[in-house]
Each structure stands twice: as structure tokens, then as C-alpha cells.
Amino acid sequence: MSESAAPPVATTPAQQGVRLKVADLAVRLAGSGHDVVSEISFAVQAGEVLGLVGESGSGKTTVALALLGHARRGLRITSGQVLLDGMDLLALRPDALRAVRGARVSYVPQDPSAALNPTLTVGSQLREALRVHAGAIDNPAGRVLEVMREAYLDPTREMLRRYPHQLSGGQQQRIALAMAFACRPSLIVLDEPTTGLDVSTQRHVLDTVRSMCRSYGVAAVYVSHDLAVVSGLVSDVAVMYAGRIVEIGPTARLFREPVHPYTRGLIGAVPSPERAEVLTGIDGQQPRPGRRGAGCQFAPRCGYAIADCRGEAPEPVVIAGRSVRCLRAWEIQASRPERPAVAAGAPATTETPTLSVRGVCASYGSTRVLSDIGLDVPARACVAVVGESGSGKTTLARCVSGLHGNWTGEIIFQGAPLAHRARQRRKDVLQRVQYIFQNPYTSLNPRKTVGRILDQQLSQFLDLSFRDRAARVAGVLEDVSLGQDFLSRYPDQLSGGERQRVAIARALVAQPELLICDEVTSSLDVSVQAIIVELLRRIQQERKLAMIFITHNLALVRSIAQSAVVLCDGAVAESGPVEQVLERPANPYTIRLMEDVPRLAGLARPGGGAPGA
């Protein structure tokens, strides 16, 4: 990695003024004409970055692509203007548009490993970007080296000769950035470019984006679902919901004093690495294109909604330095959201821990992934296992659950050592150790109804009458806040959050004593993540469960766990009570991790108390 390469060369001072102006942009389904996004208007100054945030399905990627005059198959840009330095991209003929793309407007996709051609060297891909737009740059060969320096890549021949698979994820994304910046565009659209990167790599990529935009006076639009990432990078932020911009304004003010109930909800759902807070999610789902009724689209999920909200769609009003689509913006602005702190979990006990892992080493084939792991999970407590991808945290969970049998050492559960593989374990042991999988899209059998999935778990473990089983299944559905009508549904009729609740219910119905949660929220939106985390915490405390909570998200740890274990390259880097590990980390790895965690900048958090409390 070349994190310490030369800083970008100083260039001409950024040009001033509005570079990009979007007016009343709408994209519709080509067939039925239902709106996917509409009434999108914003402007971006030279050298500034606009953040486009929202949950999956809000239309942010559709808007991002429309900025390049592109709509995916089945969609059509039906109205609006995208003015780049006064030129309307949407009015260009196809060949003129092609000449603009890549030269004056460029795009950085989400997954660089999929966007770069695996059979070409990065050098030839970089040069190709310049060759396509011959004449855009005077000295292409020199420009390749220059743009690599700007992207903090080693500007060497050796680097240019490499293939994408020989680079790390962060380097690949920097190559993509270099390609996007090669022709010195006026506008650059970044579509979640750091999703899937580790926090430290993500931070370096964000720094690169920031410095490159500043030095060139480029207007950038940064699409992300991660509010914390956006808050540290962009000057203005637009929050999207169901295809509309519901709130847009300067980042610091907007995050400090959100006005729109949806923005408030999102911010309330973002976990903080600093303080243990109750996370408040947003129940319900975003209306899809074609199912959007009259009135405010957020009204059905909104705590502030009144009858009028369902009748008329709110027009944007300017309030406190930002534009908001909410009928009650003035009233809501006066109230301040609260973020209550979490009640302390069960105090550490002196009784024997529910689970003890002693000197566990594990390998896949001949590759060792865990070495000498030791940790204790006390009864009634939640231990978070944190680490970046490849740190071995999921392997550890699989060893404990018996899914991965190739380990040595000792795992002691309630005083007795656990057999290596699940099929060597007794039924009652399997019953007491329950595992919740990362991806609720694959952990439920698509051919079985929710009722059958839960009933099967019960009948495997407990000898109960049909009526008793039905009663318990009904009870556990209630516990995870799903109604009885879910019994007859199939997994593909459920949203991601609902599926994960069913997966949790499946674990709970067996009446476990140890619950292993493996990255259970990583495939969910932040508002759903908050609901799931709160659900798990409530259940863990009510049922007095021992729990292992595995996550790559340091910020989540605070909200759920009492102690934390940080894994690095298959070994324990640091462990202890959560406050100690996160506030006074001793290990350099943990310190770096904590520093690199993106935080919601601008959010007032005076000394531990909730704002407004």
C-alpha cells in the first residue's frame, strides 16, 4: 500500500461558482410511467461535495446515474435539466453525450473489483480513459503518473503493469478514482465508493476524494447510505426518501438539528462509538414505485404525522438554513430529539462463565485463521467480537457453534467441553447454543413458511404436543414484534428486517442459553439495524442470555455489549469492558481502528448527556 505517497501537486485555485445545477429531474418506469424519482433539484459549487443519502430503494443511485444522462433499462428520464457549467446534459444528442462522459463528467462505481477489467493491466485501463478522449489532456503519459500521485498511488511502471487482482481493495478503488479524475472532469459522481472497504482503507479513500475535489474545483456528488461517512466529507447533504429529496442543506446544521422526521429517524438510528445510546429505528418500509399514494410518502412511518400529511404532498419550505418537505416543519423544528442512554447491562459476576474459549487455533486446510484465542462469556452478558474482514471473527463463531470442526484448544460451555462438530454434540447442547446467521436472505429455506421454519426448530429439540408448539411459535413471533399473519408467509414475501426477525425467532424458540449473532445487521439498512439491535438487547436482558455479538462495526458495540474482544489477523488484540476498550484502547491496532471509525460530525454530544436532555 502506498498510504504515504507524495501529496497531490498543487494546482490552480478552484474555480468559483455553481458547477452543477439540477432542476426538477424526474425518472420514471418506462412501461407504466410510475415515478421512481421526481422533483429533484439541487446545486453544487465548484470544489464542493454534495452527499446524497438515503436507504436502499430511495432512488439515490437512479439520481446519480441520471446526472450522467443515463437511465438503466426499463427507466426513462422524463423531465428536468442537469446543467453542467450551463450546458444541459439531458438535452445532448447521444454522440455529444458520449464525448462528455468520462471527460467532463465521470463516475466511480461501488465495487472496483467488478468495475475494473480483470484481464487488462491497470496502466492500460488508465491510459484508455485518456485515449478515448484524445485532446482532453495535452500530455497523456505524464498525466497518468500525475493522477496516480494525486490518488496516493505509487506512480511507478511496476504499479502500472499490475492487474486489478494484484491490488488491495483500497488500491483498486484508488485506481478507479484516478481513472475518473484523469481527464480533469468538472463533475464526478461517486456511488458508494467505500462500501465494502475496511474502516481504515475507507478513511484513506475518503481523504483522497476530498483532496482531489478541492484541488481541481470539481463538483462531486457522493452517494452513500452511511451518514457518518458522508458527514465528514461533504459540505451539503440531500436526504432522499421514496424518490424525493426530503431535506437538503449544509451538512453540519442538518446533522446537528435535523428537521424532517425521516432525517431525525435516520440520525437516531446511527450508533455512536462514543456513547451507549438507545438506537431508535424506523418501523415499516419505504413505498415502492407504483405504490406511492397521495400525500407525504413518509406519513405512514412518521410519529409526527397528522391527517393533513396523508392528503397533500408537502412542498419544500426553507427553514433554519435548509429546505425541507414537511408540513409540520416549523413545529417539529422547535422540538428536539432525544437519545436516551442505555441502562447499564448486568454487572460482571463471579460465577463461572457460560462459555470459555481457551487457546483455540483454527485452520481452513493448511491456512491458519485463528491462533490461541481466549475469551469468556459470562452468564447474562453480551460480549462483542470486533474485527475487520479477514480477522477470523466469523471463524471463531463457527468453531463455537460447531459449523467449523477444524480447531484445537478447548471450548467449554456450562462447565463441559464442546465437541468439535455439531453432529458430534448432544441434542440438548445444540439446543442451548443458538446461532443467528449474517444474511437473512439465505438463512431461511425459501420453500417453507415462517410457521414451518419455527415449528421445525421446536420439534427437533423439544418433545411437545402440536398445540404446545403452536402456542410457543405464536409467543415467539410476538417477542420479535411480528404478527400471527406472518405464520403462513414465505421468506420471499418479507423484507430484510422481517427475515432477520424470523431468524432471531427461530433461535429464541429453542430456548437457548447462549446466542451467537454473526454480523446479523450487516445486510440491513441503518433504520432496520437499529430495530434489530434494540430487539436483541431487550431479549438478551429479558431472557438473561449469554450472547456473542460479532460485528465489524465498532460503533454498534457500545449499544449492545458489556465487554469487547478485538480480533486482528486471527489473534486477540485487546479485550476488556467496552468502556475501557473503546475509550482507552491500549493496543495500537485498536487505537487506529477507533480513530478511523467514521463519526457523525456536527452532531452535538455534550459530555455524555443526550442533546436537549
Next chain:
Amino acid sequence: MRQQWGSVLSAAVRTPRGAIGLGLASFVVLVAVIGPFVAPHASDALVTLDFGKPSGQYLLGGDYLGEDVVSRVLDGGWVLLIMAACATALGIAGGGAAGVSAAYLRGRSDGIIMRTVDVILAFPQLVFALLLLSLLGPKLWLITIAVGVSHAPQVARVIRSATLDVTERDFVKAAELQGMRPARVMVREILPNLVSPLMVEAGLRLTYSIVIISGLAFLGFGQAPPAPNWGLMISENRTGLTLNPWAVIVPAAMIALLTIGTNTFTDAFARVTIGVDRRPEEAALIDDLSQEPGT
């Protein structure tokens, strides 16, 4: 993913391709099933001239012995159909079981099963069947088994790769964590997710069964001569092709229509399961647009 095979079937029937395929196949099946009851003459009665021209009384004329071609066509399909269905069922059951176990159990079982499959696969299907028949004699049940066994390896290969896909998913691991026995995991968790590839294979193998079994009958391995059989009829009457071509053309057309019908319908079914002909594009698009991160 949920659509049970019933709804896939009905979706397939609603596509033009599926409707045509089902129509052709059902026509032939109907002829074979109802035929024996409506045949005007006994199939082995010598009622007209050898290779007699079609006439008002004998619509398709006579065959090489002077038997009524219409009656023989009506009576000559059901044995073929039953044999083809049984051979297909056998091949799907055997091949499916082998494929699922190989993929789920992995390791040594996988090696043993798949190498056996490779050995059987080394023989061309027809040759394999002929080999068994010449060793054990041309019995109808033996033909059925021989054809079924010759299908199994190909089915096993397809099902194995489909199963590998399914076993990777977490719900299979969840079942293992419930302490479920491997056989039960395969039947209860994995098999229901294989219905679509199994149906496609069944349609395909049915087509091949019909071709191979009627081919064997043509070669003389099948029902003995006085009995009517479409494959055999082609063989018996080809010497009189110039005298009464209908005695060859009609049984050949029945076989052709049946195989084209089953194959076309299978094709429609396969297209529906992989989503080419199923959903209106827009619904899929909306699904895609609303997809949650990380999936």
C-alpha cells in the same frame, strides 16, 4: 423463489411455447390412451391387403401383413408411453439421489458416486441399453430399466451442480445445527429447492426415453411382432414405403409430435424457472431498485 412448481407449471402453460408443447404432447398421449378402446379392428386381424391403399373402410390402408394401420396406430402407443414414463422416473430418482448425495456429502462419497457416473457415461446411451439387452434378452422391464439406468448419470451431473448451489446457503447449516440427520437434511431442506431443475430434467429425459425406446423397438428389441408398436411399425413397413407410405409416416409422426411436444414444453418450463418468461420486467426492476444493501 417461492413459486411452487404448480405455479411455475401454470405460468409455463400460459406462454405460447408451453401451450404448443403441451398441446402436441397431450394430443399424442390422448391417442395412445383412448386409442385401444376406439380402434375399429383388432390390431392383429388380417383384414385388408398387404400394403393396401387407403380406402373408406381402412383410412390409412393396410400394413405388410394386411392389418389395419389405423387400428395399429391407435393401439401401438400406450406401451411405449408407459415404458418411457417408468424409465424417466427411474432415471430421475436414481440420478437425483446420486447427485444430491454427492454434492451434500462431498469428500469420498462424492468421489465414488461421480466416478461411477463417469464410467456409465462413457458408454453411449443406446449402446449401453443394447449391451444389457443382448446379455439378458429383450424383456420389456429390462428395456425400461436399461434406459432408466442410462439416464441416471446425466441427471446426477445436473442435479449435483444444482445441489452445490443450495448446500452453500445458510438454511442448510441451520438444519445441521438442529442436529438433523444428513438424509433428512437432503430430503427435507435441499430437495424442495431442486424441484425446478428436476422438472426440467424429467421433461428432457422423457423425450430421450421415447426416442431410445422406440429406436430399440425399431431394431427389434421390444414387443414381439404381432403386437402393435410405433417403433416396430416403422421397421416392419419400410419395405412397402412406395406402396402405402402411411404405414410408416403416421407412426413416425406420432413419435415426432410427442418428442417435439415434450421438449418444447420442457423448454418453456425451463425458461419460466430461470425468469426469462415469467415476470413482467417492471416488477423485477422495482425489486432490483428496492434491494437492500449487501445482497
